[in-house]
Amino acid sequence: MAVFPLLPLCVLLLSLHTLGGASPSCPVSCRCYSLTVECGSTSLRDIPKHVPPSTQTIFLQDNVIGQIRRQDLTLLKHLHYLYLQNNSISAVEPGSFQNQGQLLELALNGNRVHLVTADMFQGLEHLRILYLAGNDITRLLDYTFRGLQGEVVDVHYAGVDDLRRAKDSLNLTNQIALVKLGRAPLLYKLSLLSELGFGGVLLYIDPCDAPPGSHTWHQAFRVTLNPGGNPAISEVSREAGRSLTSLLVQPISAFLAKTLLSSSSTGQGDSCVPLARPPNTERKKITLTVGNHLSSKKIYNVVGYLKGKRNPDRYVLVGSRHDSDQGGGASAIMNQLIAALTEQTKQAWVPDRTTVFCSWGGSALGNIGSYEWGKDNSVVLQSSAVAYVSLNSPVRGTETLRATASPTLLQLTLDIQRRQLLSCIRGGNCPGPNVSSLQLPGDVNFFANQLAVPTVEFAFEQTKAEETTSFLSEAQFSAESPETLDPLFKFHETIAKMTAEAILRLVNDPVLPFYPLDIALDVQNKLKDKSVVTQSMLSTASSLRDHAAFFQSETMRPANDPKERDPSHVRMLNDVLRDLEKSFILPHTPPGVYRNLLYSLPGRTPQFSVLRFSQEAVLHCNVTSRALKHNSAAKEVLCHSTLNQSLSLILRAIRSAERLVCFGMGLFENYPNNKK
Structure with a gap:
């Protein structure tokens, strides 16, 4: 949210000829009387300045005012009634009513407001009547006009047993659930909590679940509640409606969760005691308010291809992301792969199938770029896409080499990983084979989940603990830069080599290496x-x-x-x-x-x-x-x-x-x- 500094007010002592009976303390073309200012039907383009600070009622209807700025009403702390109907107002700057705590009635009907958000009316604590008819409002966000106040209910991981215990002992309607991330998909948990009547959710990661050596007590993180695509598109919204939640959801740190639970738990590792509310402890009551600031962001994809010779209409997709701090050096690996394969073509090498290189945008916001591109090209992809090779976040640690693939590609993936183990034995630090067919986060989702395109992904992670405390990857932390995590880029080089081998097999083998x-x-x-x-x-x-x-x-x-x-x-x-x-x-x-x-x-x-x-x-x-x-x-x-x-x-x-x-x-x- 942009903050505009208040300019010093310069008082100029001028001899003014008043119009329409205005006094020296009344705005030009307005009438002022009995704590009331009338400026209706005077062709005003802005809310007038120099309104007496003691004014309680202002009539500004039937003008051409286009916006309400934060500084327009700053000095009018005693306003009770404000009438702005039948203007051209399309924007209300957040905080415009911050000083109007006594305002009782606000008329904005007959304007051009298209989106109503909570920060538009922040500060209107005593407002009783709000007129919004006759605007261009297309969307009204939940809790726009009020916050959510409720007791904090500890439901652990929001499993069925956890929720049964909570329901048997409490009225859960409009309460606020305190939930640990992990063990089940977040969207699934939210659907259960919504069915039980909760109004809000606070998410945190229990330090006992975090990989050893990680510092999660005070770390903030993000999550996305978008199951895929652009929610602003009506078609996508209807399709994703079953997964989108109406709950207020806010990630918090483990330290804040400990405070809300009045828990004495400390530590991490083998002696760690999970966070939980002690018995007979009073539940805290809190208020959640919506303070979203909406902004527009351009999302774009970069797509190129290396055409095959015998089967140019069969595509091997290679995908990475370019607009997120979670990339883990994906763009660098993608660029190196493109350079290496292009160099091979100069040596007269021609692949059998076409390789399509995709750099996605909007990944952190719900895989918007990959989802929308996949939807636009779904007919072609369903009949022509052979496989998807993922570079979602290739280096997010340095302890464990993990390969994830659909069962069709498990054998190929295992063969590549075994060859990598043999090549690193002399150098030490060789992880054992770790191949699975687990749900993959990131842009691979659309291709594996909607189109059933066989997928494969190689990645270095911090420890094997991530597998036992599943779905912690749904938390988006600010990742270390590739230079800090892997200063010699050896781990990135390993992923690049393994990914390149998978691509070459998929584009060259006469019979696809599927089993x-x-x-x-x-x-x-x-x-x-x-x-x-x-x-x-x-x-x-x-x-x-x-x-x-x-x-x-x-x-x-x-x-x-x-x-x-x-x-x-x-x-x-x-x-x-x-x-x-x-x-x-x-x-x-x-x-x-x-x-x-x-x-x-x-x-x-x-x-x-x-x-x-x-x-x-x-x-x-x-x-x-x-x-x-x-x-x-x-x-x-x-x-x-x-x-x-x-x-x-x-x-x-x-x-x-x-x-x-x-x-x-x-x-x-x-x-x-x-x-x-």
Whole structure:
């Protein structure tokens, strides 16, 4: 918010000829009487100066005033009534009414105001009537006219059990939840808190969850509540409406959380005691007020490509971000990759498939750049995108090398990481292989989650503790500069080499380095909970595994032989491999959970994410369901319908994948052998 200094007021003693009966202490063209100033229908373009400080009522209607500035009303501390209707006011500077604590009535109807925010009316503590009819208001933010006052309720990680305990002992309506980040997606937690009637949320990171050596007690951080895209676009807003929250959400430091909880917890590491409100401690009551300052920011993407020769209409996407302090040197790695591949083309190297290099904008605001570009090109990408190689934040620590990939690319990712381990043995500091298919934060979200494009990402992190305290990556801290974190750029060089190898394999291999058997094994691994899974589902998963193993050995392997492959048949085979993940896209999932079934949430027991939250829904349903509270039988059916629906969707996805694998097996069945 810009702050304008108050200019010294110079009093000029002039002999003025008053108009319309104005006195020397009354603005020109106005009438002043009995603590009232009338300036209506006088063609004023600004709120007049030199209004007597004791004035209680001002009439400024039917003029052409275009804005209300902070200095216009500063001296009028005794105003009770202010009438500005039928002007051309389109902007109200924040703090304009800071000194109008006694104002009772404000008329702004018949103007051009298009957005109403809380800071517009800051200071109007006794306002009783506000006229806003006849404006161009398109959006009204929650809590614009009032703050939220409530008790601070400690709900720990906002798990189902935590929320049940809170609901059993308290009235949660319009209270303020104090929530630890981690263990579940933030948007999912907020949806549960909203259902229970909370009005606001304070987020913090428990120091016991933070990686050893990190200093989180006094650190501030940001979060994004935007599930993707530009919320100002009506189409995106409707689509994201299920995930957008109406709660007031504010991240706070662990130190402030400790104060609000009256907790005595200290320390970090093995002896750390988690933050919690001690028993029999009085809950603190606080007020949350909205002080947003809206501004416009131009978001842009930079996209270039290296065209392939045999399959120019098949794209390998490589994505990084350029407008955030969370980049971790992504732009430097991207530039180096482009330079290296361009140099190879000068040596007569031509890739088989096209490489598309994407530098995204608006990543920290909800992956706006990548989401909007992906939506605009979704038809082409669904049929032509082969893989997405992510450089979201490649170096955010120096302790652990982690690779994250969809099951289709797990084998390729593991091979690349193993070769990196062999090459660093002599130099020491060699991390063990760490490959998983966890939900990825950042711009990869749209491509993995909406389009089911196989993805891979290599990154250095601080410690393995991040995996056990999942979703701490949703907190956006101001990251160390690449020069400080990696002064010799050795970690960046390692990521660049591994990423380059993945790109070269994806653009050059005649048969895409995708492994259907890994998908089948991953599906079986996530169906180990026999108490939930049906025998029919286990049988279908076993059949998928058998067909995938045969497809991989008898169809894919021979297709890699130059003497036996036919370009048109190999292209069809690659399209089958590319589309296999699309079988596992669900129409809807809980907020914050990937629609792509193949990506997991961190946890000790592998499980389909949607199944995990469907089981939680059965428990949570009994806490939040009010409509059927007098009909236990109907309520039981309602609470289990979500779980049954999720099981049905998983079974349908497995069968769809099996049909696609069987189609791929038939591609070469009747194809004549060239050797005969």
